[in-house]
Amino acid sequence: MHQGKYHTPPILAQRFLRWFCKPALVEDIAGDLEEDFNDFVTDYGLGRARYKYWLAVIRFLKPFAIKKIHITTTQTIMFKNYFKTSIRSIARNRLFSAINIIGLAISMSVCLLMISFISELFSYDKFHENPDRIHRVISYEQFLQNEPQGVAATSILTGKRLQAEVPGIEASVILNRRFAGDASFQNKTVSLKGLWASKSFFEVLSGFTLLQGNAETALLSPNSVVLTEEAATRIFGTANAMGQTIEIRSIPFTVTGIAKQPPFNSHISFEALGSMVTYENMLKQRSKSGNWLKWTNVGNDYVYLLLDEGTEPGSIQASLDKMSEEENLKIDRFKIYPELQALTSIMPGPALSNNIGKSMDSSILSTLFILTTIVILCAAFNYTNLSVARAFKRSKEIGVRKVVGANKGQIFWQFILEAIIISLTALCIAILLFYLIRPEFLNIDPMVQQATKMIATPALFAYFLVFSVFVGLMAGFFPAVHLSKLKSTNALKNAPGSGLLSRMNMRKVLVVIQFSLSLIFIISATISFKQYKYAVAFDLGYNTENILSVRLQGVDPTKVATAFEAIPAVNQVARSFDLNGLGNGDRTRVTLENSADSAYLYYNFVDENFIPLMEHKLLAGANFESRPGSREESIIINERTLRKFNIESPSAAIDQYIQLIRGPRLRIIGVVEDFVYTDISRNIHHFGFRYSNSRHNYINLKLNPSDLVRTMERVESAWNAVADGKEFQAEFYDQKLQSTYSQYATIYTIVGFLAFITISIAVLGLLGMAIYTAETRLKEISVRKILGASEASLVKLLARGFIWMLAIAALIAVPLSYYLFDSVVLSESVNRISIGITELFSGVLFIFLIGFVTIASQTWKTAKSNPAQTLRSE
Amino acid sequence: MKGTYLGEFQELVLLTILVLAENAYGVTIQDELGSRTGRNISRGALHTALTRLDEKGFITSEYGGATAERGGRRKRFYKVTNQGTKALEESKTLRDQLWSEVPKVALGKS
Known part of the structure; x- marks a missing residue:
C-alpha cells in the first residue's frame, strides 16, 4: 500500500481526538485516519499529510463523535436534581435560610462597597499610553533630626536638572498647581482651576489629548492657555475658542488648544493649562534673587517623567540621590531627598502632603480590606455553623443518595451548589443594600468622596458575581466536605456518628470567634469615640480660636x-x-x-x-x-x-x-x-x-x-x-487642630458601623443555633418536664452552653482589644483617655444582653411547650 | 417512521458495504464510494452515516486483527444486517414501482 518509511501522525492531534471523541469510536476513527495519513504521506509529502490529518481530526468535531454529549446529559440531569433539592431544602427551612441570606446579604453589601471602591482606585491613571514608563518625582523633607515628611511635589530645580543632566528620559514635564483664578472674556468672568504646564505635557501624560490645536506646540510659547472643552463652553459658549484672547488674573492669554475633559479616574485634573514659560517669566520678574529656582522650594511644583523604553527607574533614582547629596550640602537645617514614584503607585499610594489632585492612602485601603474580610468571614461562619448543625436532618437524604450510587464528589458539589444558591440570593439583596449605604460611605471622609463615584458598571457586576460565587464556595466548603464524608450506613441509621459530635466543638469555636470579633469591634468603637471627644476638647494650655x-x-x-x-x-x-x-x-x-x-x-x-x-x-x-x-x-x-x-x-x-x-x-x-x-x-x-x-x-x-x-x-x-x-x-x-484629630472620628464611624454589622450577624447566627438546639431537644425537654423539671431550670439547661461560649468570647476579646489600644493604637499618645472598666465592659454588657434575649426567647418557648403536644406523635 | 428512513448517502454506504463483502471497513468504504461516485467523501461524513446506520440497526460491526499500518489499531469491519437488506430492498421496490409508473412521454422516449 505504501512504500518506504512508516510515519506516525501528529501526536497532539491524536491526543486531541482521543480527548473529545467517544471511546467507542476512537479506535475505529483513529485507525482509519492513520491509514489515510500514510497514503497522504506518499501522495503529498509529510507536511501536507500532517496538515490534512489535523483537518480531518477537526472535521470530526461533530455531535455524533463528541464524547461530551453523552456525559453532559447525565451532568445536566444531576445538576437539575441538585438544583431542585437545594431549592426545596432552602424553602423547607425558611427560617434558617432567611438567617443565612440576611446575614450574608448584610456583610456582602459592605464587601460590594469595598470591591467597587478598590476596583475604582486601581483603575486610576491607567488611561495613559505607557503607564509603566511614567514616573513622578516626590520629595522627602527632613527638618533637623525629625521624621522625614513625604511631599508629592518637588522643586523646579530638580525638574530642570533632570531634563539637562540625566539620560534615559524620553520626555519630562514640570507642573505647578497654582494656576487658578478668574478668567475674563468680554465682560464675562469665569473662575478656572488649572495647572501651569511645560511644553511636553501631552507627550508625557499621553492620556490627556487635544481636540483642537497642536499638542506639541500648544504650551510652547508664553501666554498660551489650553482649556478643557467644558471650560471653553463656559467662557465662549458655542463660539470657537481657538486663537481668542482671555485674561486670567489680569494676564492676557491666547487659547492655543482645546483639551478633552480629564477622566475622573485621573489623579491630575484641570480646567485650564497655562504655559509654564509664562509662570517662569512672572517668577523672574517678581524675585530678582532667583528664589524660585532654589532646591528648597518644594511645595507646588511637580515633575513627571516618561522614561525611555528599557530605562530602569533605579538608574534615574541613582542620579537623583547624587543630585540631592550635592544640593543638601548647600543648605542648612533642611535636607531634601527626591524619590521616583511610579504613576501606577500614586493612586492608591503612600501618604504624602501637597498633593496635586486626588490622593488615597494605601494603608487606609488595606485596613478597610482587612475589616471587610472579617465581616464576610463572620457571615460565612454562620452558614457553615447552621449547615453543619443541620447535617443531622440531611443525613437520611445523603444516605439514600450514597446507596443509590452517588460518590463523594457528587455529594460535595450538591452542597456547594446549595451554598452558592444561597449566596447568589444574598447578592441580590446585598446589591439593594449597597445602593442604600453608598451615599453614607461617600460621606465618611472628603478624601473618599473626591476619589470615587462608585458608579456600577457591568464589569463591577461581574466582579460582584464572581465574589458571591466565591463566598458560596467558602461558606459551603466545610459542610460539603463534612456531609460528603458521611458513611451511608451511619447516615441511614440516623445515629449521629462520633464524627458528628466532634464537629460540635468546631461549631462552638466558630461561634466564639464570631462573638470575639463583634466584641473587639464594639470595644474599639467605644474607645476611639472617647479618644476623639477627649482630643478635641483637650485643653492645650493656650487659646486657639480666631x-x-x-x-x-x-x-x-x-x-x-x-x-x-x-x-x-x-x-x-x-x-x-x-x-x-x-x-x-x-x-x-x-x-x-x-x-x-x-x-x-x-x-x-x-x-x-x-x-x-x-x-x-x-x-x-x-x-x-x-x-x-x-x-x-x-x-x-x-x-x-x-x-x-x-x-x-x-x-x-x-x-x-x-x-x-x-x-x-x-x-x-x-x-x-x-x-x-x-x-x-x-x-x-x-x-x-x-x-x-x-x-x-x-x-x-x-x-x-x-x-x-x-x-x-x-x-x-x-x-x-x-x-x-x-x-x-x-x-x-x-482648623489645623481639628483636622489633626479627625482621624479618630473617621475610625469610630467606620468601626462603629462594622461593629453594628458583625453584631447583627453574630446574633443572627446565635438565634439560628438556639432555634436549632431548642428544636432538636424538644422531646428531651418534654420528658424532663413530665418528670417534674421547672421551666426556669429548663431554660438554664438550654442556655448554659451558649452563655459559656459568650463568656469565653468576652475572655478573649476584652484583653485583646485592651492590648490593641493600649500598646498599639494609643501607645504613642501621652494625653489619652485611660481605658477603664466602662470602656471595656459596656460593649460586653450590650452584647451579652442581646445574646441572652436571643437565647432566652427560644429556650423559653421550648420550655413552655406542652409535653402532651410534642410527645403525641411517634 | 423517521427512525428507519434511509437517506441517499446512507443507502450508498449500505450498498458499498454489500459490494465490499468481507473487506468493508472505514478506509475501503471511503475509497470505493469515492471512486464510484467521483465525489470527495470526508471521513467525518462517512462516520456520521455509519453511526446513524448502526443506531438504526442496519449494520453491525466487529473488530478484525490489529495491523501495523493503523498504528496497532484494529480494523472495524461492517456488515449489513437483515434489517438493513430489507430496508435496501424496500427502497429499491419503491423506486422500481415509481419508475414503472413514470409515463414514457415524460422520459422523452417516445
Whole structure:
C-alpha cells in the first residue's frame, strides 16, 4: 500500500481526538485516519499529510463523535436534581435560610462597597499610553533630626536638572498647581482651576489629548492657555475658542488648544493649562534673587517623567540621590531627598502632603480590606455553623443518595451548589443594600468622596458575581466536605456518628470567634469615640480660636506686621519662630547655673506680643519687653523645666540663670503654665520662650470673629502689597487642630458601623443555633418536664452552653482589644483617655444582653411547650 | 417512521458495504464510494452515516486483527444486517414501482 518509511501522525492531534471523541469510536476513527495519513504521506509529502490529518481530526468535531454529549446529559440531569433539592431544602427551612441570606446579604453589601471602591482606585491613571514608563518625582523633607515628611511635589530645580543632566528620559514635564483664578472674556468672568504646564505635557501624560490645536506646540510659547472643552463652553459658549484672547488674573492669554475633559479616574485634573514659560517669566520678574529656582522650594511644583523604553527607574533614582547629596550640602537645617514614584503607585499610594489632585492612602485601603474580610468571614461562619448543625436532618437524604450510587464528589458539589444558591440570593439583596449605604460611605471622609463615584458598571457586576460565587464556595466548603464524608450506613441509621459530635466543638469555636470579633469591634468603637471627644476638647494650655498664622517666607516681618496692624479687624499681631502644636521644634542642651543637671530645652523665638496673644498663663514674673538689638538676655520657661531643675515654686525661679550649651546665658524672667508644644499624643517637654527681633518665620494674627471672610481678603491683599510676589500662606489654628484629630472620628464611624454589622450577624447566627438546639431537644425537654423539671431550670439547661461560649468570647476579646489600644493604637499618645472598666465592659454588657434575649426567647418557648403536644406523635 | 428512513448517502454506504463483502471497513468504504461516485467523501461524513446506520440497526460491526499500518489499531469491519437488506430492498421496490409508473412521454422516449 505504501512504500518506504512508516510515519506516525501528529501526536497532539491524536491526543486531541482521543480527548473529545467517544471511546467507542476512537479506535475505529483513529485507525482509519492513520491509514489515510500514510497514503497522504506518499501522495503529498509529510507536511501536507500532517496538515490534512489535523483537518480531518477537526472535521470530526461533530455531535455524533463528541464524547461530551453523552456525559453532559447525565451532568445536566444531576445538576437539575441538585438544583431542585437545594431549592426545596432552602424553602423547607425558611427560617434558617432567611438567617443565612440576611446575614450574608448584610456583610456582602459592605464587601460590594469595598470591591467597587478598590476596583475604582486601581483603575486610576491607567488611561495613559505607557503607564509603566511614567514616573513622578516626590520629595522627602527632613527638618533637623525629625521624621522625614513625604511631599508629592518637588522643586523646579530638580525638574530642570533632570531634563539637562540625566539620560534615559524620553520626555519630562514640570507642573505647578497654582494656576487658578478668574478668567475674563468680554465682560464675562469665569473662575478656572488649572495647572501651569511645560511644553511636553501631552507627550508625557499621553492620556490627556487635544481636540483642537497642536499638542506639541500648544504650551510652547508664553501666554498660551489650553482649556478643557467644558471650560471653553463656559467662557465662549458655542463660539470657537481657538486663537481668542482671555485674561486670567489680569494676564492676557491666547487659547492655543482645546483639551478633552480629564477622566475622573485621573489623579491630575484641570480646567485650564497655562504655559509654564509664562509662570517662569512672572517668577523672574517678581524675585530678582532667583528664589524660585532654589532646591528648597518644594511645595507646588511637580515633575513627571516618561522614561525611555528599557530605562530602569533605579538608574534615574541613582542620579537623583547624587543630585540631592550635592544640593543638601548647600543648605542648612533642611535636607531634601527626591524619590521616583511610579504613576501606577500614586493612586492608591503612600501618604504624602501637597498633593496635586486626588490622593488615597494605601494603608487606609488595606485596613478597610482587612475589616471587610472579617465581616464576610463572620457571615460565612454562620452558614457553615447552621449547615453543619443541620447535617443531622440531611443525613437520611445523603444516605439514600450514597446507596443509590452517588460518590463523594457528587455529594460535595450538591452542597456547594446549595451554598452558592444561597449566596447568589444574598447578592441580590446585598446589591439593594449597597445602593442604600453608598451615599453614607461617600460621606465618611472628603478624601473618599473626591476619589470615587462608585458608579456600577457591568464589569463591577461581574466582579460582584464572581465574589458571591466565591463566598458560596467558602461558606459551603466545610459542610460539603463534612456531609460528603458521611458513611451511608451511619447516615441511614440516623445515629449521629462520633464524627458528628466532634464537629460540635468546631461549631462552638466558630461561634466564639464570631462573638470575639463583634466584641473587639464594639470595644474599639467605644474607645476611639472617647479618644476623639477627649482630643478635641483637650485643653492645650493656650487659646486657639480666631488665630491666623501667616508664613513669612523670608519677607521682612516688620513691614508685614505694620501692614497687618493697619487692618481694623486684626486685634493683635505677634511674631514667632515656630508654631505651637505643629509637632516639630528646635531644642538645645541647657544647664541651670549652679547645678550639675542638664536638660534638652525646646525653644521658640517670639516677640513681646506672642504670649498675650496666645493667652499663655504666666505663673510668675513678667512678659518680655520690647527691646531693640539682637543681644539675647532673658527667657521664660515652663513648669516642666522647673520640676526638672528642682525649683520648688515658680517665683523661686525668677532671676535665676540658664546657660545654653554653646549659647548665651539667660535670665529667667517668667514662668508659664505647661502647654502642649508638639501635639497631644506626646509628653510635655522642657520648654522656653526666647526673645528675638529677627528670627521669625510666622506672623500670628488675632482676628475679630465677625465677618472673617472679609477680614481674610483684607489680610491677603495687605500681604500681597508687601510680599514681593510671595504666595499668601495662612492657616487657622483651630482648623489645623481639628483636622489633626479627625482621624479618630473617621475610625469610630467606620468601626462603629462594622461593629453594628458583625453584631447583627453574630446574633443572627446565635438565634439560628438556639432555634436549632431548642428544636432538636424538644422531646428531651418534654420528658424532663413530665418528670417534674421547672421551666426556669429548663431554660438554664438550654442556655448554659451558649452563655459559656459568650463568656469565653468576652475572655478573649476584652484583653485583646485592651492590648490593641493600649500598646498599639494609643501607645504613642501621652494625653489619652485611660481605658477603664466602662470602656471595656459596656460593649460586653450590650452584647451579652442581646445574646441572652436571643437565647432566652427560644429556650423559653421550648420550655413552655406542652409535653402532651410534642410527645403525641411517634 | 423517521427512525428507519434511509437517506441517499446512507443507502450508498449500505450498498458499498454489500459490494465490499468481507473487506468493508472505514478506509475501503471511503475509497470505493469515492471512486464510484467521483465525489470527495470526508471521513467525518462517512462516520456520521455509519453511526446513524448502526443506531438504526442496519449494520453491525466487529473488530478484525490489529495491523501495523493503523498504528496497532484494529480494523472495524461492517456488515449489513437483515434489517438493513430489507430496508435496501424496500427502497429499491419503491423506486422500481415509481419508475414503472413514470409515463414514457415524460422520459422523452417516445
